[in-house]
Amino acid sequence: MKILLVEDEPDEARSMQLVLSGEGYEVILAGDGKEALDKLAYADLIVLDIILPRLNGDVVLKEMKKRGINKPVVVVTAVSREVGVEQDLKNIKKDLVFLQKPFSSADLIVAVKSKLQ
């Protein structure tokens, strides 16, 4: 199973990559929204940080919807869930799973597994 990890902070990307590859997943990295869109085709699931340089996560979701790509997405956010970002994103893609930073490796794996069932 291939996971596209869209995360621009190098240390976060690296630690998440190590956790996911430790569980047997193949991890493809993308450092921004544009790169994410280029590499979408290769992934079975996307782990998406919502705040990115160049193209924000919500733009990536909108573009996916436009292209009719219906792959599962786990949204990772440092912005507090109370800020109301969640509903806006759910309006673009209904079945999103949200992970609030900081999270443990167990949280990450459970979220990914729930969408790959």
Added chain:
Amino acid sequence: MIELTTETSGFLLLFVIVASLAVAMLVLNLWRKRVEQQSLSHQRELTKAIKLIRKKELEAVKHTKELEKTKSALLNMMEDLTDSYEKLKELDDLKSDFVISVSHELRTPLTSIILGFELLEKEKNPVKQKEIWELLIRNTQRLQRTINDILKFSAMDSGKVVFRKKQFDLKKVLQNVVAEEKQRIKTGVEFNLLVSSIPLVIGDEEWIHRAVTNLVDNAIKYTNKGQITISAKRQKSYIVVSVMDSGTGIPKKFLPHVFNKFVKPEKQKVGAGVGLWLTKQTIEKHGGRIWIESKKGKGTHVSFTLPIKVKK
């Protein structure tokens, strides 16, 4: 007995007519005089009334002018209030953004730290172990720095800063900053320190250290190739420190605002936006000046001065 002849009756009639005319004329005259007097009195009253109306007119004009002035003043006040409100709202929005940024700045290294420790527990490969250790140390330092910055900012913002000023060696501070920041330089970027012998300065070493680190952090963040040069030299009764990079530079329209609170370059998600503001406050409260030159695509040059306390 007077015999009334035709002649006598004629004279009598004439007499009556003339007498009647005389009486009529007298009455008319009297009446005319009365009318004239009445007319004069009316004229006088009319003139008085006209004068009063004119006076009231002038007063009305004066009042209108005063009203206009008051209206103008009120409109100006409204404009000022609207301005103030908008500025306050902007600051409030920036503050909210600041809170969100800070939240992000704290949660990001924490994520790496938590995952790092969990990975370290299971990792047997020593090369990978070393990598994870370094990641943990880096992010712990980042977290520590962010917390320090927030505390410093809070102290500075509320005016409660107490500097612990004493003589210190600025050259040593610069050397320490270079040593600490060296590992964060992107590959291919040269890092230079040019400091000859400089006299001691008086100030809070910790705050000055943080101020310089912040400038170097920015240079590192925005420089992908070329060099970053830190220099310091004496210029009369000041030491001039300069941090020069060959990075992406700052767009002209942005330059006047770089030192403002909560300001961050667009799309830049890292950082709370208070670093440069803190640096400026620190330098100025130490009696120095700070200025910045930058050209988009060419690089940025930040300089500041610190006064040398001459020992008597």
